Amino acid sequence: MIILIAAINYINLATAKAAARTKEIGIRKITGASRASLINQLLTESVATCLAALVLTIVIAQLLLPLVNVITQKHLAFINSPIILVYALGFGLALGVIAGIFPAVYLSSFKPALVLKSSKMDSKAALSLRKILVVFQFSISIVLIIGALVIGKQVHFMQSAALGLNKDQVVIVKNEGTLPDADKDAFRNTSLEINGVKKVATSDGVLGGQNWTINLHEQGSKNAQFIDFLSISDDYVDALGIRLKEGRSFSKKFPTDIRINPPDNQSNELIGSVILNETAVKELGIQEPAVGKNIFLGQNYLRVIGVVKDFHFTSFHNKIKPFAFINDPRRMGNFTIKLSTNNIKVTLAQLQDAWHKFSPERPFEYVFLDETYGKLYQSEIHFEQLFTSLVILGILIASLGLFGLSTFVAQQRVKEIGIRKVLGASLFTITKLLSADFMKLVWIAIVIASPIAWYVMHKWLQGYAYRININWFTFFIAGLLAVAIAMVTVSFQSIKAAVANPVESLRTE
Numbered sequence: 001m002i003i004l005i006a007a008i009n010y011i012n013l014a015t016a017k018a019a020a021r022t023k024e025i026g027i028r029k030i031t032g033a034s035r036a037s038l039i040n041q042l043l044t045e046s047v048a049t050c051l052a053a054l055v056l057t058i059v060i061a062q063l064l065l066p067l068v069n070v071i072t073q074k075h076l077a078f079i080n081s082p083i084i085l086v087y088a089l090g091f092g093l094a095l096g097v098i099a100g101i102f103p104a105v106y107l108s109s110f111k112p113a114l115v116l117k118s119s120k121m122d123s124k125a126a127l128s129l130r131k132i133l134v135v136f137q138f139s140i141s142i143v144l145i146i147g148a149l150v151i152g153k154q155v156h157f158m159q160s161a162a163l164g165l166n167k168d169q170v171v172i173v174k175n176e177g178t179l180p181d182a183d184k185d186a187f188r189n190t191s192l193e194i195n196g197v198k199k200v201a202t203s204d205g206v207l208g209g210q211n212w213t214i215n216l217h218e219q220g221s222k223n224a225q226f227i228d229f230l231s232i233s234d235d236y237v238d239a240l241g242i243r244l245k246e247g248r249s250f251s252k253k254f255p256t257d258i259r260i261n262p263p264d265n266q267s268n269e270l271i272g273s274v275i276l277n278e279t280a281v282k283e284l285g286i287q288e289p290a291v292g293k294n295i296f297l298g299q300n301y302l303r304v305i306g307v308v309k310d311f312h313f314t315s316f317h318n319k320i321k322p323f324a325f326i327n328d329p330r331r332m333g334n335f336t337i338k339l340s341t342n343n344i345k346v347t348l349a350q351l352q353d354a355w356h357k358f359s360p361e362r363p364f365e366y367v368f369l370d371e372t373y374g375k376l377y378q379s380e381i382h383f384e385q386l387f388t389s390l391v392i393l394g395i396l397i398a399s400l401g402l403f404g405l406s407t408f409v410a411q412q413r414v415k416e417i418g419i420r421k422v423l424g425a426s427l428f429t430i431t432k433l434l435s436a437d438f439m440k441l442v443w444i445a446i447v448i449a450s451p452i453a454w455y456v457m458h459k460w461l462q463g464y465a466y467r468i469n470i471n472w473f474t475f476f477i478a479g480l481l482a483v484a485i486a487m488v489t490v491s492f493q494s495i496k497a498a499v500a501n502p503v504e505s506l507r508t509e
Contacts, residue, residue, distance in 0.1 A: 046100025164311025
């Protein structure tokens with residue numbers, strides 16, 4: 001789309017400046033030049049322009065490649081990839097032909113007798129085409145602006161939406177499973193004595209990262225479901241602020257909460273307790289109240305002791321899935337530590353000292369839970385950055401074209417402006433006169449682009465189970481931006497023409 005905007009700029013400016021070449025074309029035709037030779041000449045000029053631009057493009061692309069790789073998280077190469085250079089050369093040639101074909105056909109169609117009589121040969125067809133292309137160009141720009149606004153709002157929504165848990169100031173310390181049981185309890189108790197540590201729990205995975213699945217079904221039901229789960233300790237639910245809907249969390253007061261392995265060849269044995277989320281209760285078909293119901297894992301069962309409110313543990317692309325917590329001390333691998341201080345560096349240093357006291361041979365490895373969740377939306381963040389960069393580039397190219405066209409129009413009407421000024425026209429009146437035609441085209445582009453942008457972004461948002469609604473305010477902001485960009489671009493030349501000395505424009509041809 002950006003390349004198309006640039007090609008439209010070339011077509012518009014080439015046809016607009018056709019008047020300056022009418023006598024040249026007329027003389028060539030009189031001296032025997034055929035239309036085919038004129039078309040070849042004009043196409044050659046177009047291709048030469050594109051190839052000259054291609055040389056500059058290669059230099060700029062190579063200089064910007066490190067920035068592109070940062071935004072896209074890729075390791076792209078350019079100069080050292082011959083096939084890319086071949087593609088670039090082929091594309092430059094093709095673009096030169098495509099962009100130059102209409103101006104070449106248009107210019108070569110002039111009749112010698114007419115063009116030698118007058119230098120003004122801007123036909124209605126060319127004017128209409130330029131208007132259509134400006135509308136098309138700004139329609140693309142407005143679609144891109146709306147797209148950038150919607151993508152930005154969706155990314156912000158995913159980053160700020162309530163997850164059903166509190167991921168802030170939660171540190172996951174790895175390698176819990178390498179400590180002896182006595183040292184695990186000692187590290188936990190030592191950590192709780194540190195000022196700034198609120199809760200210390202353990203788990204065998206990380207929400208928003210790695211978890212496991214088990215196959216569960218209610219007693220007497222054939223509705224078996226694969227359910228994501230983590231094995232956690234007593235304080236885990238409280239440490240993450242996951243809300244209980246009914247029942248309780250795990251507690252050392254209840255020995256049956258701990259997951260056990262039954263003797264071989266025995267079935268229908270209670271092997272521990274389970275906490276389910278609301279979606280798991282619904283998917284398993286458990287009648288409320290769910291607390292106290294038996295959920296089978298293989299031939300033996302777990303007893304439901306609590307139901308937690310639904311929380312997000314995957315990206316917003318997916319609906320919340322069934323989830324279960326069990327308490328199996330043999331599976332633990334991480335400490336989950338809830339902090340209650342803003343002086344995180346000092347608290348982490350104290351936790352590191354405590355860790356080295358009990359595990360001097362292993363490094364103190366940790367990650368923040370919000371970083372784990374942040375990785376779920378890393379691709380969307382990079383996409384937003386890349387898309388926004390391209391939108392800015394597209395708007396810049398469209399504005400350059402509009403700037404060139406408004407400059408040409410102002411030059412064409414320089415005598416008219418001089419006469420109006422002599423007759424008393426104000427600066428505002430002349431600026432409005434020169435800008436009005438362009439602004440009408442921008443308003444038409446807004447009307448055309450809005451439903452297209454809504455459809456495209458509505459389709460894009462369907463990829464998210466949890467998404468924003470596209471409201472009218474987005475289109476209002478995009479339209480306002482487009483009008484402001486066009487107004488600034490056109491007004492610069494309009495004001496410049498309006499403040500020019502009319503004596504200079506009226507004194508001589």
